Amino acid sequence: MKRTRSLLILSLTIACFLLAGTAAKADSLSIVLSAPYQVVDMGDTTVVAFDGTITNISGVTEYLNGDNTYVDSPLVFDDSPFLNGAPLTLGAGGSYSGLLFNIDIPQGTPEALYTGSFQILGGPDNSSELNPMESPVDFDVQITPEPTSFLLLASGLAGLLARIRLRKA
Numbered sequence: 001m002k003r004t005r006s007l008l009i010l011s012l013t014i015a016c017f018l019l020a021g022t023a024a025k026a027d028s029l030s031i032v033l034s035a036p037y038q039v040v041d042m043g044d045t046t047v048v049a050f051d052g053t054i055t056n057i058s059g060v061t062e063y064l065n066g067d068n069t070y071v072d073s074p075l076v077f078d079d080s081p082f083l084n085g086a087p088l089t090l091g092a093g094g095s096y097s098g099l100l101f102n103i104d105i106p107q108g109t110p111e112a113l114y115t116g117s118f119q120i121l122g123g124p125d126n127s128s129e130l131n132p133m134e135s136p137v138d139f140d141v142q143i144t145p146e147p148t149s150f151l152l153l154a155s156g157l158a159g160l161l162a163r164i165r166l167r168k169a
Contacts, residue, residue, distance in 0.1 A: 027134040028058035029090070029120055033100070046105040048141055049081075053097040054120065056090040063089050063122040065129045068136070069101070071116035074109055075141060078102040079118075103141055114141045 031054050038049040056062050064086055071077040081099040090096060101118055117136040122128055 028056065028062050028123075029134040030055045030057050031100075031118070031120065031134060031137045033137060033139060034097075044107045046107075047078075048103040048105065049099055050101050050103070050118075050139065051098065052100045052137075053095055054086065054090065054100075055095040056092060059092050060124050061089050061091050062124060062133060063126050063128060064120055064133075065122040065126065066120075068119040068121055068132065069117070070136075071103055071141075072114040074106055075114050075116070076104040076106070077116065078104055082118075082120075105141070105143065109143050111143050114143065115139070116141070 031052055033050055033052040038051070040047045040049065054064070065088075067079050067082055069077045069079050079101045082101055085098055086100070087096055103116065115138065117138050119136040120133045121130055122133050123131045
């Protein structure tokens with residue numbers, strides 16, 4: 001009797017947790033980033049531009065009301081291309097292709113692999129501002145030294161070796 005009561009309480013507790021959880025929502029948009037990405041040197045900043053295609057895979061018109069972004073520091077996420085260029089709505093089965101966002105890389109950024117994500121917020125009406133419409137799209141930005149940096153390092157080492165040889169002679 002005591003064992004049956006414990007199993008009943010455990011079962012009811014598990015059922016409550018399952019019912020209290022939020023219902024899974026299917027993605028209503030699909031985002032595909034196209035490669036290669038455009039890289040533009042702006043002097044003190046390098047800009048990596050990400051083009052992509054947004055497709056409405058739901059059966060209704062969807063409002064694209066905003067976005068949720070992330071990128072590792074010191075990189076800077078610029079979502080103005082999406083906010084200023086993407087349509088406000090996508091009809092059922094409709095798509096948009098174009099520049100989605102830029103990543104600004106400040107000069108002197110350490111060599112590393114930086115990660116980020118992009119997600120569109122919206123829904124079936126204009127007031128659905130904070131609802132994620134698809135799973136976040138993850139991307140990577142690999143920072144490597146410029147070839148001129150390698151050339152500068154090599155010429156410095158060659159000069160150092162030449163000076164050492166002259167001293168020994």
